[in-house]
Amino acid sequence: MNALHATTLALLATTGSIAAQTWTQATPTSSPPAQGYQQSLVYDFARQQMVMYGGRTTAVLGDTWTYSGGNWSLSPAAPAPGLRWAHRMVYDYQRARIVLFAGRNASNVAQNDTWAFDGTTWTQIPTPTAPPARAWHVMAYDTRRDRIVTFGGFGVLDTQTWEFDGSSWAAVPTAHRPPVVSDGQMVYDEGRGVCVLYGGWDGLAAVYADTWEFDGVDWRQVITANTPTQRVRHTLSYDYRRHHVVLHGGYGGTTLTDTWTYDGNDWTFVSPTGTAPNVPVEAAMAYDIGNDVHVHFGGRGPTGTSGGTFEYRSLGYPSYALAGRGCAGSAGTPLLEAAPGSRPVAGGTFTARVSNLPASAGYAVVFFGLTNIAAGPLRLPFDLTGLGITGCTLHCASNPSFAVPASGGTASWTLSVPAAVAGAAFWNQVLVADPGTNPIGVVLSNACRGYVDF
Numbered sequence: 001m002n003a004l005h006a007t008t009l010a011l012l013a014t015t016g017s018i019a020a021q022t023w024t025q026a027t028p029t030s031s032p033p034a035q036g037y038q039q040s041l042v043y044d045f046a047r048q049q050m051v052m053y054g055g056r057t058t059a060v061l062g063d064t065w066t067y068s069g070g071n072w073s074l075s076p077a078a079p080a081p082g083l084r085w086a087h088r089m090v091y092d093y094q095r096a097r098i099v100l101f102a103g104r105n106a107s108n109v110a111q112n113d114t115w116a117f118d119g120t121t122w123t124q125i126p127t128p129t130a131p132p133a134r135a136w137h138v139m140a141y142d143t144r145r146d147r148i149v150t151f152g153g154f155g156v157l158d159t160q161t162w163e164f165d166g167s168s169w170a171a172v173p174t175a176h177r178p179p180v181v182s183d184g185q186m187v188y189d190e191g192r193g194v195c196v197l198y199g200g201w202d203g204l205a206a207v208y209a210d211t212w213e214f215d216g217v218d219w220r221q222v223i224t225a226n227t228p229t230q231r232v233r234h235t236l237s238y239d240y241r242r243h244h245v246v247l248h249g250g251y252g253g254t255t256l257t258d259t260w261t262y263d264g265n266d267w268t269f270v271s272p273t274g275t276a277p278n279v280p281v282e283a284a285m286a287y288d289i290g291n292d293v294h295v296h297f298g299g300r301g302p303t304g305t306s307g308g309t310f311e312y313r314s315l316g317y318p319s320y321a322l323a324g325r326g327c328a329g330s331a332g333t334p335l336l337e338a339a340p341g342s343r344p345v346a347g348g349t350f351t352a353r354v355s356n357l358p359a360s361a362g363y364a365v366v367f368f369g370l371t372n373i374a375a376g377p378l379r380l381p382f383d384l385t386g387l388g389i390t391g392c393t394l395h396c397a398s399n400p401s402f403a404v405p406a407s408g409g410t411a412s413w414t415l416s417v418p419a420a421v422a423g424a425a426f427w428n429q430v431l432v433a434d435p436g437t438n439p440i441g442v443v444l445s446n447a448c449r450g451y452v453d454f
Helices: 003-014
Strands: 022-025 042-043 050-052 064-068 071-074 088-091 099-105 110-117 121-123 139-143 147-151 161-164 169-172 185-189 194-198 211-214 219-222 233-239 246-253 254-261 267-270 283-288 293-297 309-313 319-323 337-339 349-355 363-369 401-407 410-416 424-434 442-444 448-449
Touching: 042 099, 050 283, 088 139, 088 147, 088 211, 099 147, 110 442, 139 194, 139 283, 147 185, 185 233, 194 233, 233 283, 233 293, 246 283, 337 424, 337 448, 349 424, 363 410
Parallel strands: 042 283, 139 185
Antiparallel strands: 022 309, 042 050, 050 064, 064 071, 088 099, 099 110, 110 121, 139 147, 147 161, 161 169, 185 194, 194 211, 211 219, 233 246, 246 254, 254 267, 283 293, 293 309, 319 448, 337 349, 349 410, 363 401, 363 424, 401 410, 424 442, 424 448
């Protein structure tokens, strides 16, 4: 875990709780930016401020703005990426910089250049290879693997997944891929170690209400009991404190102004108090961890183009969701999940179970960790093949761990959840003896991330 990530954890620890989920229209103490839509907004963790670049109203823009403490400020940084819209930006934790990729220029021509902003200066990153030019793509930074992931985009029929390691782009072969070409949104769910993509269209006629996740190995479609309606050009941001994704607005045959959250298991419709943005198409939104708000700026809709700034305060809810793949044993891949109907509710009890264990297994070892970023000196996820546990990956710390009896290929355990730990996250993974499967003779289940709340 680097120093910057430690700073982030400290911010989480000092953030207070809130009483209700609320949209508020902010009243900045300075003149707001002119950008109306298709700008990109990201939170700069090192400098604890929002950074916005580009976008358009009647003209395409190329200025850099920061937002902090209710105040917008025009940065003196030269507009090095030039006039730009429909681009994407993410924050690169490892190098403490913002990375911008692609988008369209003032002549409506798609680009494929890569830029970095260090809080003062924009610098183009020379890349020996790069994805084809595009705009309206999706992009997220995978903190644990130190990779920027991008997918899709309009201007090129490219359904290849690409990753940027800080200096070069490379295509990533995957067994599966989303049908979305452009206009979806994607964020990185750090608590579960996956990029989450929702919505978008196929470049022809189909608009989607699909949820897809990419874990660095492959894409998988997540089938949920509830889901927002199909849409494009909505906003998506990740709440680092409550470990869920927040979705707002977009267009799906009509302008949409609804708000949803996604915890890795299901989507939940939210009925917040206050005033939500009413021009929510092609806006920008990102989570400000220092002030515990999702900042929403701009957009357009039936009433025109917005230059409004809105802030959304979310509420947490208990969840237990997939946070890393397991490895196959003699009875299949051990499956870790919550017992039916059980959730880690503060002040109650929580039951989890693991199945697909070998019949010979008399017990299972449950790893219980408070981070999925590092386990001692090991950066997670950590490939255990070199230690003789072939094809298996460690996804969470194992301090403490405990053994539970197994019978008939399953094991379960129930824990008391103190009310005092509301707002805390934890990670589990299960190890079980399975002789003959690899040199060490053990396999691991998938990991799960738990979030405790009332």
